[in-house]
Amino acid sequence: MIIYFRPMRVKDELKQEAVIEATVKLVNETGFVSSSVAKIAKEARVSPATIYIYYKNKEDLLVSTYIEIKHKLSKALLENFDETLPIRDILKNFWHNAFDFARKNPDFIKFTEQFSNSPFSDLVDKAEVEKYFLPMLSVLQRGIEQKIIKDVHYEMLGAFIFFPVMILSNPRLCTDIKLNEETIEQAFTLAWDAIKL
Amino acid sequence: MIIYFRPMRVKDELKQEAVIEATVKLVNETGFVSSSVAKIAKEARVSPATIYIYYKNKEDLLVSTYIEIKHKLSKALLENFDETLPIRDILKNFWHNAFDFARKNPDFIKFTEQFSNSPFSDLVDKAEVEKYFLPMLSVLQRGIEQKIIKDVHYEMLGAFIFFPVMILSNPRLCTDIKLNEETIEQAFTLAWDAIKL
Amino acid sequence: MIIYFRPMRVKDELKQEAVIEATVKLVNETGFVSSSVAKIAKEARVSPATIYIYYKNKEDLLVSTYIEIKHKLSKALLENFDETLPIRDILKNFWHNAFDFARKNPDFIKFTEQFSNSPFSDLVDKAEVEKYFLPMLSVLQRGIEQKIIKDVHYEMLGAFIFFPVMILSNPRLCTDIKLNEETIEQAFTLAWDAIKL
Amino acid sequence: MIIYFRPMRVKDELKQEAVIEATVKLVNETGFVSSSVAKIAKEARVSPATIYIYYKNKEDLLVSTYIEIKHKLSKALLENFDETLPIRDILKNFWHNAFDFARKNPDFIKFTEQFSNSPFSDLVDKAEVEKYFLPMLSVLQRGIEQKIIKDVHYEMLGAFIFFPVMILSNPRLCTDIKLNEETIEQAFTLAWDAIKL
DNA sequence: GATGAATGAGTGTTCATTCAT
DNA sequence: CATGAATGAACACTCATTCAT
Incomplete structure (x- = not known):
C-alpha cells in the first residue's frame, strides 16, 4: 500500500x-x-x-472582504421587500432589516465603517455596491413623485434614513443608547419626519 | 527689575x-x-x-493631532453662540458653522472621520472631547423641556443634527451633492423636521 | 507500507x-x-x-549561542572521563581537555567570557549548564571524603582548578604567557597544590 | 537690579x-x-x-571610568604595604585589602569585570594600569629569588593569587559561597599553597 | 560651562510577498 | 492546492553627537 x-x-x-x-x-x-x-x-x-x-495581494483581500460583506448586507436589507406596500411601510421594513443585521453582525458593521472611511474605499467599484440598493432608490423616487417625500437629492435623503442606522448601531459613536424595539421605532419616527413632505 | x-x-x-x-x-x-x-x-x-x-510615540502623535482638530472644530462650532435666541436659530447657526468649517477644512473632517472609526479612537478621553459640546447639549435639553424638541436620547438627536453634516460633507460618501447655501438650508429643514415635535 | x-x-x-x-x-x-x-x-x-x-529575538540568539557553546565545552571536557583512575589523574585529564578545547576554539572561550560577565548571563538557566559538570563535582566530593582534597566549598575548589584555565587561555588577560605542554603542566602543579590536602 | x-x-x-x-x-x-x-x-x-x-565621546567616557576605578582599586590594594614584612604576610595583607575593596565596592568590581572582558579593554593603555601593581610584582620576584615561591611566569602566579579574588567576589560566578573572615582565610591558604615552593 | 533641541544613521523587528517542494 | 522557509524593504524608535544659545 x-x-x-x-x-x-x-x-x-x-x-x-x-x-x-x-x-x-x-x-x-x-x-x-x-x-x-x-x-x-x-x-x-x-x-x-x-x-x-x-487573493492577488493584501489590498485585494481587504477589498474583497468588504464587498462580500456589503453583498450580505444588501441581501439582508431587501428581505421581505414588497413594492406594493405603502412607501412608509417599505422604508420601515428596510429600517428594521438594517438594525437586525447590525445587531446580529456587529463585526461586519464595524469593519465596513472602518473600511469605508479609509482610502481603501477608493479602490471599490462604487457602482457595483450601489446597484444592490437600486430598489430602495426607486422607492424614494416614487415617493417624491407622489409628493409624499421631500424633493431633494437622494444622497440627502440617504443621510437621514440610511446613515442614522449606522451611527446608532456604532458602539464607538453611541455609547449609551440601548437598541431595542422602542428606540428603533423612535429613531424611525425621526427619520420619517425628516424626509416626509 | x-x-x-x-x-x-x-x-x-x-x-x-x-x-x-x-x-x-x-x-x-x-x-x-x-x-x-x-x-x-x-x-x-x-x-x-x-x-x-x-510626541511620545506614533500613537501619541495621532491622538494628539485628533484632539487638536476636535478642539479647533468645537471653537468654530460655537462661534456666535447666543443662548438668548430661539432654539431653532441657535441650531441653525451651529449648523452653518459646521458646514463652514467643513468647507474650509475638508482635511480636518476627513482625518477625524477616519480616526474616529479606527481603534485609535478608543485611546481618546471621550469626556474631554465631549465637554466642548456641552453648550449644545443644554440647548437641546431646553428644547425638550419647552416641548419644542422630541423627548428622546441626546445621542439620537445628535444622529440627526450633528452627523448629517459629517455625512454630507464627506466626499467619500456623497459624491455628487453640491454643497451651497440652498442645499445646506434644505438639509437643515430635514434635520429640524426630524427632531422638532 | x-x-x-x-x-x-x-x-x-x-x-x-x-x-x-x-x-x-x-x-x-x-x-x-x-x-x-x-x-x-x-x-x-x-x-x-x-x-x-x-530565534525569537536578539536576546534569544545570544543566549542560545552561549548555551550551545557551553554544551560543546562540557562534552569536550568529559572526554576520556574514567572514574576508576586516581583523582589527580582524572583532574589532570580534565585539565588537558580544557586547554585543548581552549586552544582549538579560542573564539568560543572569548565569547563565553564576555557573555558570562554581562547581564545577559542572568537570563541563562544556571542549573541546566551546571548539570554538565556534575561528574566533576562528584570526583571532588570523593577526593574530600578520601582526605586527598581540602574540605572547602566546591566553588572555592573551582576557583583554583576550573577558572585558571579560562584566565590562562584568555589572551586579553595573559598577554605573554605561551601555552604549551610545559606551561600547562606547570599550571596544573599549582592548581593541584592549591586544592590537595 | x-x-x-x-x-x-x-x-x-x-x-x-x-x-x-x-x-x-x-x-x-x-x-x-x-x-x-x-x-x-x-x-x-x-x-x-x-x-x-x-569626555571626547562615549568610548572615552567608558574607558576613563574604567581607569578611574582601577586607580582607586590599586590604591586600596597597596594600603599598609610594608616591604619589610615576610612575603607571605605581604601577600596576605594584599589579599585582605582586595576582598575588603570588593565587599565595599561591588559595583566597581562588577563594572571592571564586564569591561575587561569586552573589546573596550583593548583601548586601555595596559602599561598604565599595570604600573599600579609593580610593587606586588617585585615582591613576587623577590619570593622567587629566595626560593619561597615557584619559579614560574608572573602571569601564572597572578592566575592563582589575584584572579581568585575576582572570581570569589563575583556573585555571578559564585552564587552560594559566603565571604567572611573564615572563607577568605581558607581561600588564601589555597592560593598560597598553589604558588609556594 | 552648560543646556535642550535637533538630527542622520542606526537599532531590533515585522512586513508583504515569493519560492521550492 | 497548500505549505513553511526565506527575504529585502520597511517599520517604529533610539543612538551618539552637534549646535545655537
Missing part, C-alpha cells in the same frame, strides 16, 4: 471563509495598521502563502 | 505645526496604514527623531 | 550554523554593543528576517 | 563625579548595550551635551 501525501486539488471553501472571518476579526480588534497577512493567516490557521492563492 | 532671560535653543512651534499638517495630509491621502513616521517626517521636512521630541 | 514523504522547503541547518558562527565572530571582534542583528546577518550571508525564524 | 542668567565658569567636579557614578550604575544594571549617553545623562541629572564637555 502506498500513500501519496498529495492532497486533492479541491478548492477549499472552508479555508477561504476562515480567512475572511480572520480578516474581519483582526481588523476590528487591532485596526488595519497591525493586521498583517501573517497574523491573519495564523488566526485562520492557514499558511500566509495560501492567502495568495485566493 | 529687569530679567535678561537667555533661553536655550527653544522648541520650534513652526516645526510642531508642520508635523501636524503633514500627519493630516498623509493620513488623508494614504490612510493610517501607509502613513509611517518616516514619511510624515519627510513631508514635514523634519528628522524622524524630531517627532519623538514632541 | 511505504510512505512518500514530500517535505516543504525545510529549515536549513547550514544557515543556522552560519548565524551562530557569525554571532560568535562579531561579538568577539566588536563586542555586544556593536554586534547588531543586521551585521550578524550580513556576516552570515543571510537576511536579518531569517534570523527571526530561528 | 539686573540678573544675568549666565552661570559662573566653574568646572563642576560634582557633576563629573555624578556622571561616573551614573555610568557605573547603568552599565551594571543594564549592560553596555543599553547604556546610552542620554540615559546616563538623565541618571546623572545632567544634559547629554554636558558629558561631551568632560
Whole structure:
C-alpha cells in the first residue's frame, strides 16, 4: 500500500471563509495598521502563502472582504421587500432589516465603517455596491413623485434614513443608547419626519 | 527689575505645526496604514527623531493631532453662540458653522472621520472631547423641556443634527451633492423636521 | 507500507550554523554593543528576517549561542572521563581537555567570557549548564571524603582548578604567557597544590 | 537690579563625579548595550551635551571610568604595604585589602569585570594600569629569588593569587559561597599553597 | 560651562510577498 | 492546492553627537 501525501486539488471553501472571518476579526480588534497577512493567516490557521492563492495581494483581500460583506448586507436589507406596500411601510421594513443585521453582525458593521472611511474605499467599484440598493432608490423616487417625500437629492435623503442606522448601531459613536424595539421605532419616527413632505 | 532671560535653543512651534499638517495630509491621502513616521517626517521636512521630541510615540502623535482638530472644530462650532435666541436659530447657526468649517477644512473632517472609526479612537478621553459640546447639549435639553424638541436620547438627536453634516460633507460618501447655501438650508429643514415635535 | 514523504522547503541547518558562527565572530571582534542583528546577518550571508525564524529575538540568539557553546565545552571536557583512575589523574585529564578545547576554539572561550560577565548571563538557566559538570563535582566530593582534597566549598575548589584555565587561555588577560605542554603542566602543579590536602 | 542668567565658569567636579557614578550604575544594571549617553545623562541629572564637555565621546567616557576605578582599586590594594614584612604576610595583607575593596565596592568590581572582558579593554593603555601593581610584582620576584615561591611566569602566579579574588567576589560566578573572615582565610591558604615552593 | 533641541544613521523587528517542494 | 522557509524593504524608535544659545 502506498500513500501519496498529495492532497486533492479541491478548492477549499472552508479555508477561504476562515480567512475572511480572520480578516474581519483582526481588523476590528487591532485596526488595519497591525493586521498583517501573517497574523491573519495564523488566526485562520492557514499558511500566509495560501492567502495568495485566493487573493492577488493584501489590498485585494481587504477589498474583497468588504464587498462580500456589503453583498450580505444588501441581501439582508431587501428581505421581505414588497413594492406594493405603502412607501412608509417599505422604508420601515428596510429600517428594521438594517438594525437586525447590525445587531446580529456587529463585526461586519464595524469593519465596513472602518473600511469605508479609509482610502481603501477608493479602490471599490462604487457602482457595483450601489446597484444592490437600486430598489430602495426607486422607492424614494416614487415617493417624491407622489409628493409624499421631500424633493431633494437622494444622497440627502440617504443621510437621514440610511446613515442614522449606522451611527446608532456604532458602539464607538453611541455609547449609551440601548437598541431595542422602542428606540428603533423612535429613531424611525425621526427619520420619517425628516424626509416626509 | 529687569530679567535678561537667555533661553536655550527653544522648541520650534513652526516645526510642531508642520508635523501636524503633514500627519493630516498623509493620513488623508494614504490612510493610517501607509502613513509611517518616516514619511510624515519627510513631508514635514523634519528628522524622524524630531517627532519623538514632541510626541511620545506614533500613537501619541495621532491622538494628539485628533484632539487638536476636535478642539479647533468645537471653537468654530460655537462661534456666535447666543443662548438668548430661539432654539431653532441657535441650531441653525451651529449648523452653518459646521458646514463652514467643513468647507474650509475638508482635511480636518476627513482625518477625524477616519480616526474616529479606527481603534485609535478608543485611546481618546471621550469626556474631554465631549465637554466642548456641552453648550449644545443644554440647548437641546431646553428644547425638550419647552416641548419644542422630541423627548428622546441626546445621542439620537445628535444622529440627526450633528452627523448629517459629517455625512454630507464627506466626499467619500456623497459624491455628487453640491454643497451651497440652498442645499445646506434644505438639509437643515430635514434635520429640524426630524427632531422638532 | 511505504510512505512518500514530500517535505516543504525545510529549515536549513547550514544557515543556522552560519548565524551562530557569525554571532560568535562579531561579538568577539566588536563586542555586544556593536554586534547588531543586521551585521550578524550580513556576516552570515543571510537576511536579518531569517534570523527571526530561528530565534525569537536578539536576546534569544545570544543566549542560545552561549548555551550551545557551553554544551560543546562540557562534552569536550568529559572526554576520556574514567572514574576508576586516581583523582589527580582524572583532574589532570580534565585539565588537558580544557586547554585543548581552549586552544582549538579560542573564539568560543572569548565569547563565553564576555557573555558570562554581562547581564545577559542572568537570563541563562544556571542549573541546566551546571548539570554538565556534575561528574566533576562528584570526583571532588570523593577526593574530600578520601582526605586527598581540602574540605572547602566546591566553588572555592573551582576557583583554583576550573577558572585558571579560562584566565590562562584568555589572551586579553595573559598577554605573554605561551601555552604549551610545559606551561600547562606547570599550571596544573599549582592548581593541584592549591586544592590537595 | 539686573540678573544675568549666565552661570559662573566653574568646572563642576560634582557633576563629573555624578556622571561616573551614573555610568557605573547603568552599565551594571543594564549592560553596555543599553547604556546610552542620554540615559546616563538623565541618571546623572545632567544634559547629554554636558558629558561631551568632560569626555571626547562615549568610548572615552567608558574607558576613563574604567581607569578611574582601577586607580582607586590599586590604591586600596597597596594600603599598609610594608616591604619589610615576610612575603607571605605581604601577600596576605594584599589579599585582605582586595576582598575588603570588593565587599565595599561591588559595583566597581562588577563594572571592571564586564569591561575587561569586552573589546573596550583593548583601548586601555595596559602599561598604565599595570604600573599600579609593580610593587606586588617585585615582591613576587623577590619570593622567587629566595626560593619561597615557584619559579614560574608572573602571569601564572597572578592566575592563582589575584584572579581568585575576582572570581570569589563575583556573585555571578559564585552564587552560594559566603565571604567572611573564615572563607577568605581558607581561600588564601589555597592560593598560597598553589604558588609556594 | 552648560543646556535642550535637533538630527542622520542606526537599532531590533515585522512586513508583504515569493519560492521550492 | 497548500505549505513553511526565506527575504529585502520597511517599520517604529533610539543612538551618539552637534549646535545655537
